[in-house]
Amino acid sequence: MTPEKETAMKRLSFLFLVTFLVFAGCGMPKETRRGVGNEGFLTIQAVPDDAEVYVDGQLVGKAGQYESAPLELSSGTHRIEIRKAGYLSEFREVYAGNQSRHTLKVNLRKAP
Numbered sequence: 721m722t723p724e725k726e727t728a729m730k731r732l733s734f735l736f737l738v739t740f741l742v743f744a745g746c747g748m749p750k751e752t753r754r755g756v757g758n759e760g761f762l763t764i765q766a767v768p769d770d771a772e773v774y775v776d777g778q779l780v781g782k783a784g785q786y787e788s789a790p791l792e793l794s795s796g797t798h799r800i801e802i803r804k805a806g807y808l809s810e811f812r813e814v815y816a817g818n819q820s821r822h823t824l825k826v827n828l829r830k831a832p
Contacts, residue, residue, distance in 0.1 A: 758794075758795035758817055758818065759792050759793060759794055759795060759816060759817070759819070760792075760793045760795065760814075760815070760816025760817050760818070760819065760820035760821065760822065761790035761791065761792055761793070761816070761819075761820070761821045761822070762786065762790055762791045762793055762800070762814060762816070762821075762822050762823075762824060763786060763787060763790045763791075763821070763822070763823045763824070764783045764786040764787060764791065764802070764823075764824045764826070765783075765787055765823065765824070765825045765826070766783035766784070766787075766802050766824075766825075766826045766827075766828065767826070767827045767828065768783075768804060768807075768828065769782070769783050769784030769787065770782050770783070770784060770804065771783045771802050771803060771804040771807070771826075771828055772802070772803050772804060773786065773791070773800070773801070773802060774800070774801040774802075774803065775791070775793065775798050775799070775800060776798055776799055777799070777801075783802060783826070790821070793814070793816035794816065795816060795817040795818075796815070796816065796817065797813055797814070797815045797816075798813070798814050798815075798816060799811065799812075799813055800812045800813070800814055800824060802824075802826045802828065803828075804828060806830060806831055807828035807829065807830055807831055808828060808829050808830075808831050809828075810826045810828060812824055812826075
């Protein structure tokens with residue numbers, strides 16, 4: 721590798737690292753407070769409504785069951801995934817806490 725290419729690669733790596741650190745610091749609150757009243761609630765409106773819902777990598781049920789009865793989430797930031805075979809999955813991050821209420825609207829697209 722020529723010295724010019726090596727220098728360019730080092731600069732690109734440095735730029736990538738700085739960009740990553742900037743965006744990593746811009747996230748939602750990560751703390752978790754336990755206790756009564758610290759949870760949050762998530763209503764899910766998904767098409768198709770039989771898509772599976774995962775919270776932090778754990779299957780919690782089908783999307784349709786959380787349209788009329790919200791999903792209760794412990795306080796903190798959670799990664800929500802809506803997936804169904806034959807469709808492209810959707811991902812969201814939701815911060816729950818202090819009796820917060822969120823609605824997640826997802827229309828899964830068919831996989832190519």
